[in-house]
Each structure stands twice: as structure tokens, then as C-alpha cells.
Amino acid sequence: MMKLSVLDLIPVRSRQSTAQALHATTTLAQKADSLGYTRYWVAEHHNMKAVASTNPAVLIGLLASRTQRIKVGSGGVMLPNHSPLVVAEQFALLEAAAPGRIDLGIGRAPGSDPVVTAVLSQSGATSDVNRFPSHVSDIIALLSDEGANVELTSGKEYALRSTPKADSAPPVWLLGSSDYSASLAASFGLPYVFANHFAGTGAERALDLYRTGFRPSAYAEEPVTFMTANAVVAETADEAYAQAVPQLLQMARLRTNKPMGALDTIEEAAAAETDALTQEFMQQSLSGYIIGDPSTAAAKARALAAQHDVDELMISPVAGAHDADPLDSVPARERTLELLARELLEH
Template identity: 75%
Template structure:
């Protein structure tokens, strides 16, 4: 397989994915305040995008409603693109998604990304509760719902065919001056193939899966059909990242997230994200340690020079000019509850090493 080569003079773009983590002792208001501050730091440092995820009923994640958080972040930043990574479409009616993002685009023209995912982002109980509201959509209609959203976001809207044979005009907003940029997200062959057939930009969720990226990107690039949205494949990938003054410090800061992900993967009870001190005291079993050692090899982790080399190597390996990092550094007991200094430091050190302002 031939991997597209990055241009010799191209500057790597960096973006941010945020789950709005909630650590021990924090409340949702403080976690959200910390993410606002992080987004402002990313904006000042020259990061390209700042996306927020959608997860439900998780003690350690406050990012439950991307559209609401995007509105807040767009109002508190100046240049950075703000978007969803992603809106989990089975949880929403396509018209509602289109209306939300049409208004966001109107409020922050040229700065809104609509990243769409096919997974529910929740457990079966939460999915059942969402289904009771009648506002969700059938996952099997995902391709149709994506098409509907794209049509509804256009200036001319969409036409609904009535049983009488007449067409009923439907718009997401009365007079759109622009449209958000639509991306398909995923970690499977299916999402890559669908993005290619639609001619949409595609993001591989490497921070979550860590496997199958090469195959998914090949499917996307080889099957891409030019469209009104993109004349050639546009893609990037995500990666968890912790950068500190030394490799040992970076590992200590990553440990709360690594332990948390191990609990998730091994179906153990989840709580709030541990502090660095709590993670150091945690007694872990062999299965957890095995997962941590496997997972840490996929992180961008270390001192600034090492982390920059890892980021460049990942980008070159997969032929992308942009990486979206999820800064997963933990917090110390003494850190202010409305700030995440180590996550901010990760963004600062990596941006300085890769010279985003060049």
C-alpha cells in the first residue's frame, strides 16, 4: 500500500479533542470552566480545531451535549475552529442536529465543524432511555440521515415528499449565509467507506481504537469520490497525548487516564478520574497492568522533543498533515479545581516544539 507523503515544507497542524473530564473532587461547573480555559489556550497557541465528544452517564465525562458546549467555546475563543467529535447521530433527529449547527455557524461564521459518528456513545440503558423520547434515529438509517443533514444545512434546504405527491420545503435556518464543515468519524471500515462514497472528510478515532487505522485510511483514500464538499480525500487522526518536562513525569500524569481506560475495557466500575496521587497509590491487577502497557505504546507520551518526534512519526506513517490530540494528563490534588494545568502544559510544550506559528 502506498501512503501519501507529506510535503517537505508543510507545517503539521495540531487540533484538540476534549471529553471535558471530571476528576475526583470536581463538579461539572468546574470541569467545564477548565475546558473553556483549555480551549482559550489552544486558540492562543495556534491549534486548528477544538472538538468536544458526546458521552452519556459517565462519572468522569461532562461532555454530554456537544452543541451546547460548542456554543460556549465559540463565544470564548477567536480564531480556532470549534466542533463535535462527534455528534452521535443515533441519539438525535437529523433535523435537530441540522438546526443546532446551522445556528452555531450563523453565530461563529467559518469556525464550526460538525463531526458525525455512528456509535451511540452510551450504554444500552441510556440508549433505551433516549429511545423513549422518540427523538432518536435508527442506526440502520445512518447514511440517509447523514444525507438529510447535509441537505438541510444547505442554503436551499431540502424537499420533503408528502403522501399527496407535493413537496414541502424544509430548511434548518431561514437564510443560511454559510454552512458548517461536515466530517464523518469512525474507527471501522464501514465509516471509512461511507465517507469515501459521500466525498466527505474523514477522521479515524485512533485515540479510542488504536487499531485498524492503516486499513481504514486506505479504504477511504482508494474509494474516495470527489464531491461538492471535497475534491480530494481529507483526513486526519486522533491520538491521546501527555507531554511534560521528563518522560517519567509524563507517564505519572498519564496514569490516571490509563487506569481509567483499563477499567472501562475490563468492565470494572467507573468513577471520577483519579488524581495523580490517587493513581500512584492504586493497587492494580495483572490484567490492568497488561492493558496499560499495551495502551501506553499508542500514546504520544514523553518530554517535548520525544513527543514531537512521536507526533511526526504518526503523521508520516499515515500520510496526514493534521493530528488531533486528546490531552489526557491528570491533575494533582493541589491543582485548582477549575483548571487543568497539565493538560494546558501538554498543549504548550507540543505547540512550541512543533512551532505551530511558523
């Protein structure tokens, strides 16, 4: 049986506040929990008018406390923005509060523009992206019960732990959309996730590099991987395509360097004027979506999983909202999860 999971960027649409977007995401996570989804991960992006997912650790604590069984994690913590010790401390506490339900997904990208990266670095908490491999090792060591030893200039060793006494540690996943991240995950023997929802290409090569280069470790005896995909599922194909337009338009604006605001509603996106380049980007993006009526979308999901030999897909439900929808809920995103679960989790 295929496993389904959820990736949430916590989109903020027109006239919606952060509080309303968070309420909608909490309800969506509870829906995923009740439907039998395996995990619910939140992203890290900064200074974006349409994205409220800025701090994974805070969001994971909130969502874990409002759900019952689903694993909650980061997709991912962008490690260049953080001290490895702080990340290890945060996730050690989350694991202590919800043992066995926390995933620590780590990414190498900053998740922001150069200005935001510079602002984050003012606190001294950010790290050199070139030290990413050693910082991943540091986090793994700090999360363990033994902790890590820091060698002082005097030659003595200083014991360092992320928490006084851990009963368990959250699994560490490496995330990426490049050959680099796949090869690094393989060399560490860590689970790996290909960010197909963002990259759209390169999955086959990255997963092959990961599997062929994998070295068994204490974290995994064999390759452990899945991939992400944008999804919009509705009762009819026409409904699904209409619900996909706000996200398609937003991503086309991003890639063509056009001004970006809060996410359009379905009606606003339908009325928006678009040039030929924007329309081209939107059309190209559609090929990577799981989109359509329930049976069609389920078939696409199965085909994607079979193509890349994975038994789990992490769905980013990107269905837009109507002008008349309540601001504190996301009915079309909930419906996407319901319809996919009915086709893929109940058979």
C-alpha cells in the same frame, strides 16, 4: 508545517464539579486558540461520572463565544441519538453565530450504554442506526441554502430548511474507527477522521479504504483526513508517564468491566491497587500514546503523521491532575498543549 488540533471529553476528576470541569475546559480552549491550534472538538458521551461532554452543540456555543479564531466542533455528534433536523438546526445556528468556525463531526455509535440509549429513545428523537447514511444525507441537504424537500403521502412536496437564510454551512466530517465509516465517507466525498485515540488499531486499513474509494464531491475534491491521538507531554519523561496513569487506569477499568468513578488524581492512581489484567491493558494502551518529554513527544507526533500521511493531528490531552491542583483548571493538560505547540507549531 504540521497542524495540531484538540479533542476534549471534558474529564471530571475526584472532588471536581461539572462547573469546575467546564471552567477548566474553557481555559484550555482559550489556551489552544492562543497557541495556534486549528480546531477544538468536544465529544458526546452520556451517564459517565468522569466525562462532562454530554451535549456538543451546547458546548460548541459556549466555547466559540469564549475564543477568537480556532474552529470549534463536535467529535462527534452521535447521530443515532438525534433527529437529523434538530442536528441541522443546531449547527446552522452555530454557524450563523460564528461563521467559518464551526465543524460538524458525525459518528454512528450511540456514545452510551443500552440503558441510556433506551432512555434517549423515549422522546422519539433517536434514529435507527441502519439509516445512518440517509440521515447523513438529510443533514447535508438541510444545512444547504436550498434545504430539502419532503414527499408527503398526497404526493406533494414540502420544503424544509434548517434555518431561514444561511450565508454559509459548517463542513460535515464523518468520524469512526471502522472500515464502515471510512468507506461511507469515501462514497459521500466527505472529510473523514479516524478515531485512533480510542481504537488504537486499524488506522492504516481505514485510511487506505477512504483514500482509494474516495469520490470527489461538492464537499471535497480530494480526500481530507486526519487522525486523533492521546497525548501527555511534560518537561521530563518520568513526569509525563506519571501524568498518564489516571487515564490509562480509567480505560483499563472500562475495558475490563470494573467499576468506574470520577477520574483519579495522579496521587490516587499511583496508590491504586491493580491486578495483572489491568496492568496488561495499561501497558498495551501506552503504545498508542504520544507521550514523553517535548522532543520525544514531538518526534512521535511527526512519526505518526508521516506513517499515515496526514498533515494534521488532533490531540486528546489526557494528562492527570495532582491533588493540590486547583479544581477549576487543568495545568498538566495546558502544559501538554504548550509544549507540543513549542515543538511543532513554532518551527
